Amino acid sequence: MCKRNIIFFVIAIFFCSAKSESIPTLLRDPFLPATAQNQLADHRESPLLSVWIPVYFATADSIKSFLYDPTLSLLSPRGKMHYDAKTNQIWVQDDAAHLHEIQSIVSHLNQSGPQFLIKARILTLDKNYQKELGVLFSTQNQTNNPTQSLNMNMPQNTDQFGQFTLTISKLSENNLLNMQISALEQEGHAKLISSPTLMTLNNQAAAIESGAEVPYEEATSSGATSVSFKKAVLRLQVTPTSMFDHRVLLHIALNQDKVSALIVKGVPAIQTQQITTQVILKNNTTIVLGGILEQSDSVQKIGTPGLNKLPILGGLFNQKTHQIIQQELLIFITPTEVK
Structure with a gap:
């Protein structure tokens, strides 16, 4: 008689996340x-x-x-x-x-990360005096420019708002920067708008804001009028990230708001320009954001008192001057890691 053996295989699978019941x-x-x-x-x-x-x-x-x-x-x-x-x-x-x-x-x-001291200087500079600070910004790429730059062109209405071109440059030497800015201020070619200093944690944003609030009137539900405000500011947000070899990764968000000539139902329109970018630099190195151009036209009349009001001949004693002033907004950022 032939005998047959039957073998059973049992595979048990256990799940650690099984319910207690x-x-x-x-x-x-x-x-x-x-x-x-x-x-x-x-x-x-x-x-x-x-x-x-x-x-x-x-x-x-x-x-x-x-x-x-x-x-x-x-x-x-x-x-x-x-x-x-x-x-x-x-x-x-x-x-x-x-x-x-x-x-x-x-x-x-549960461990503390590095902290960063963010120093920023916001100033306006006459376009012809950029070389005094060791930076040269332009709306066109320059092959001979020793600085590392990143141009982002955003065409705008240059007659009213100027041209918004974000350019980034690194300055290798920071010792003479304050002296150079002070000298240009004394000569009337630069104006320091703000010089804030902030402390922030690694991977945490630090925001710098400079500008004004524009008042306007609006009607309430009762029929009366009230004064409200809209912000027209330059806002800079910097998020530092510590990297290897004493380097810092900066996440930069730049926002510029300006009052437009357009008014809708009594409310002034705000022109908004935004750019975000990233850059890697060594610790305690200054980076410069530029390319925000401002242009203003001024017409001045100069005349000889008395003679300039003579009929017909008065125009010979009048002089009209037309001056175009072009300035650039520069933002200097210096991140320093604090142990």
């Missing part, structure tokens, strides 16, 4: 190996511990969101987690093994 069913499975049954029983019977974990260099909410990521599976099926925004702490309840892993991860994230 499914564990008793797994434990009663006759095909489940004894070692796996013991591990599941230990997991179910491990005592729950509770800890408060302080967060120093981030928000507890952001750390909690990271730990709750379902792809990481940091909590056991019985684990719980909450955060207290007032004290910036995280409360975790879980078994000892999971608590140890969570505390290790939070300890790694």
Whole structure:
């Protein structure tokens, strides 16, 4: 008589994220190996511990969101987690093994990054005196220009608003910069608008704003009029990122708002120009943003008193001068990493 042997293959697949109510069913499975049954029983019977974990260099909410990521599976099926925004702490309840892993991860994230001191100088400079500061900006690329520049042309109405061309240049020497600016100010060729200094954290934005609020009248629901304001400012936002070899990556967002001659229902229109860019430079190096051109026309009449009012012949004693003044707005940014 021929005997046949039948062999059964049993493949057991376990999921760490199984719900706690499914564990008793797994434990009663006759095909489940004894070692796996013991591990599941230990997991179910491990005592729950509770800890408060302080967060120093981030928000507890952001750390909690990271730990709750379902792809990481940091909590056991019985684990719980909450955060207290007032004290910036995280409360975790879980078994000892999971608590140890969570505390290790939070300890790694709970470290201070570098800080940056951002110095900025905003000034207007006569177009013909750019070389005095060691920079040369133009709306056209120049192959012989030793500075590293990035030209972004945004054609605008040059008669009213000037031309907006963002150009970036790096200055290798900062020692004489303040003296050069002061000398140009004394000669009347430059005017310092603002010189703010800000402290910010790594990968955190620092904003610098300079301008005015334009008042206008608007009607209320009761029929009366009230005065409201619209901002017309130059806004610079800088986000520094620490890199290798003492270098800094700057995320730069430049926004220039100007009052337009267009008025809609009594409300002045604001012309907005925006540019964002990135640049890498060495620590404590000055970068210059230029290319925001301003042009103003002035007409001046000069006449000989008395004679210039004579009929017919008065025009011979009058003189009219037409002067075109072209200035450029320069923004100097110096990031310095503070240990």
